[in-house]
Amino acid sequence: MSPTTDVLEPALTARSFRAIGTTATVVVQDPGDAEVAERLLATELMAIDLACSRFRDDSELQAVHADAGRTVAVSPLLFDALTVACDTAERTGGAVDPTVGNAIAALGYDADLDEVRARPPVPPRALGRVAGYQHVQLNARNRTVRIPRDVRLDLGSSAKALAADRAVARIADRIGSGTLVSLGGDVAVAGPPPTGGWAIGVALQSSTPPEEADQVVAIRHGGLASSGTSARTWRVGDRDVHHIINPQSGDCVEPYWDLVSATGSSCIEANLVATAAIVWGERALDELRRFEQSVRLVRLDGKVFFVNGWPEECAA
Amino acid sequence: MSPTAQPNRLAERDRAKSRVRFLTRGAIVAASGATVALGIVVAQDHPGASAGRDAANSNSSSSSTAVTHNSSSSGTNSGSSDSGTTGTTGNTGTSSSSSSTPSASSSSPTVTSGATS
Numbered sequence: 001m002s003p004t005t006d007v008l009e010p011a012l013t014a015r016s017f018r019a020i021g022t023t024a025t026v027v028v029q030d031p032g033d034a035e036v037a038e039r040l041l042a043t044e045l046m047a048i049d050l051a052c053s054r055f056r057d058d059s060e061l062q063a064v065h066a067d068a069g070r071t072v073a074v075s076p077l078l079f080d081a082l083t084v085a086c087d088t089a090e091r092t093g094g095a096v097d098p099t100v101g102n103a104i105a106a107l108g109y110d111a112d113l114d115e116v117r118a119r120p121p122v123p124p125r126a127l128g129r130v131a132g133y134q135h136v137q138l139n140a141r142n143r144t145v146r147i148p149r150d151v152r153l154d155l156g157s158s159a160k161a162l163a164a165d166r167a168v169a170r171i172a173d174r175i176g177s178g179t180l181v182s183l184g185g186d187v188a189v190a191g192p193p194p195t196g197g198w199a200i201g202v203a204l205q206s207s208t209p210p211e212e213a214d215q216v217v218a219i220r221h222g223g224l225a226s227s228g229t230s231a232r233t234w235r236v237g238d239r240d241v242h243h244i245i246n247p248q249s250g251d252c253v254e255p256y257w258d259l260v261s262a263t264g265s266s267c268i269e270a271n272l273v274a275t276a277a278i279v280w281g282e283r284a285l286d287e288l289r290r291f292e293q294s295v296r297l298v299r300l301d302g303k304v305f306f307v308n309g310w311p312e313e314c315a316a
Numbered sequence: 317m318s319p320t321a322q323p324n325r326l327a328e329r330d331r332a333k334s335r336v337r338f339l340t341r342g343a344i345v346a347a348s349g350a351t352v353a354l355g356i357v358v359a360q361d362h363p364g365a366s367a368g369r370d371a372a373n374s375n376s377s378s379s380s381t382a383v384t385h386n387s388s389s390s391g392t393n394s395g396s397s398d399s400g401t402t403g404t405t406g407n408t409g410t411s412s413s414s415s416s417t418p419s420a421s422s423s424s425p426t427v428t429s430g431a432t433s
Contacts, residue, residue: 014426027426160432185430203430210377210425218421228431261429263416270416292415305412 012194015145019045020053021112022161022184023206026171027299029194035099040174041181044167054101054152054158055111065101069149071137079143082136085267087160089133092276097247099131101152107152107241107252113232121235130247139286156243157186161225164188168267182206186225188267193220200224202296205231210289215296217311223267227274228259231313234267244278256281259298 015038024045026037053059060078063244067081071211074082085098109116136153137146147153165188168181172191176315180189180198185206189198197220201213206226217224229252231244241252264270273293288295295307306312 012426022432025427137420157432180426182427182429183428185427186432187427187429192424196421196423197419199416199421199425201425201428206428206430206432208428208430210428212431213425213428216423216425217418218419218423219416219418222416224418224429226429226431231362231431265416265419309417311418 006282015041015087017042020049020163021055022160023182023184024164024184025180026167027182028171028175029177030173030175033177033204035174037171037179041167044170045139047077048081048159048163048166051075052081053156054105054154061155064145064239068151068274071139071144071146073142073144076143079138079140081155081162082138082145082153083140083157084108084162085153085155086133086136086138087171088158088268088272088275092272092279094247095276095279095287096158096272097130097245098132098155098158099133099147099151100149100245100247101154101177102251103247103250104129104154104243105152107224107236109243115233123237128249128250130245133277135284137262157225157227157271157275158268160184161186161188161214163268164214164223164267173266181277186223186267186271188223189218189219189221202259202261203225204298205229207231215311217263219263222263224261224263225267225270225274226259226261227271227278228257229253229255229278230316231260244275246279250303253279254281255300257284257297258302259299260284260295261297261310262293262295264293303310 002184009029011029012027013029013031013034014025014027015034016023018024024041026034026041028037029032036184049056049058049059054061056062060075064072064074064078067255073146078089082098088097089097103109131148131151135151141146160183164181164183164186168179168188168190172179176191178189178191178193178198180187187198187200197218199216199218201208201210201218202215203213205228227244229242229244233240235241242255244253245251246253254287257278260274262270262273262277264273270293272294273288273291277288277295277297280287284297284305285305292308294310296310297303297305297307
């Protein structure tokens with residue numbers, strides 16, 4: 001972990017470091033708060049990784065996998081992550097489903113992406129329709145979970161969004177000031193925002209420098225999240241695949257949207273819509289009618305669609 | 317794959333959902349009474365999708381969907397791709413009054429939201 005510090009105008013200070021396979025950034029309005037903010041974010045991410053990672057043998061999620069078919073008591077954090085994942089699945093009609101763990105592993109994504117990309121391409125092995133979130137049994141009273149035998153979970157984007165929401169709330173509460181947290185471009189903000197709100201660049205890839213983003217929008221609370229099929233890709237057989245799985249096929253989603261960005265009352269709310277829209281593909285514009293999140297969708301041919309009040313133009 | 321477990325109990329799920337929502341939205345003022353409708357605007361091509369950064373520098377009088385934000389100036393350099401699919405069809409629906417609706421900004425962004433790399 002080699003953190004970097006950028007002093008931004010006016011008096012915004014950003015700290016970035018690598019964690020949970022992506023870039024984590026915290027932005028505060030008083031440079032004196034940067035140190036504690038970064039430390040709190042790192043602590044939160046270590047906790048979410050230990051609870052939810054499907055790549056490390058000592059994670060709590062792996063213990064749940066090992067006990068598949070049996071009822072297991074879990075920590076409050078993992079229980080929250082499981083609840084968010086199942087809630088996300090339910091609200092998206094199963095488009096974003098946590099029981100895709102075996103499916104994505106069968107496509108080769110069973111380790112950190114750098115490691116996956118370094119391997120020789122493996123033959124494609126789509127497993128077909130996944131078990132479905134309905135078979136994840138959660139008991140809030142006893143804080144237990146039971147998953148079917150042979151099912152593995154991928155809490156993926158919903159856990160990342162949960163981590164962003166948790167971290168930003170904790171940091172803002174501690175420092176008593178407005179805070180922004182970005183985990184690979186999934187953004188959560190809390191506390192009083194800067195004048196004009198939190199300016200966030202939107203670009204096809206979160207690695208794009210903010211000053212080179214395609215559009216700049218501002219939010220004052222909640223979150224902004226993006227999902228796309230062009231960044232986390234690797235080679236399988238004779239084709240490139242990505243990390244967003246269609247639960248109906250067990251294969252990666254056939255790309256229709258290049259990028260979907262959404263805002264919401266939290267990063268979780270934004271993320272569920274952005275990810276689901278990728279899975280819905282052409283149906284997304286219809287499906288989004290039942291949500292209130294503002295959404296920007298970039299189709300593969302470059303056309304941009306806006307839903308529920310996303311600003312059409314950047315400020316000039 | 318043949319799952320054998322029974323579906324969740326609704327009451328338990330509801331309690332769990334309420335708990336998580338409380339945890340994750342504690343610092344957020346919820347939107348209330350928002351009248352939400354759908355508006356879809358078809359804008360012109362998105363230069364970043366295939367044409368790369370160069371497209372953002374092409375001249376166009378139409379509204380921008382890609383902007384090179386210059387933090388050293390008060391404005392932005394906007395442009396669109398030249399594929400001919402410019403123009404905005406206008407809102408076919410309405411705008412949203414959701415309190416999480418973003419606004420256009422001329423400030424310097426601190427982070428980029430995009431596909432996670």
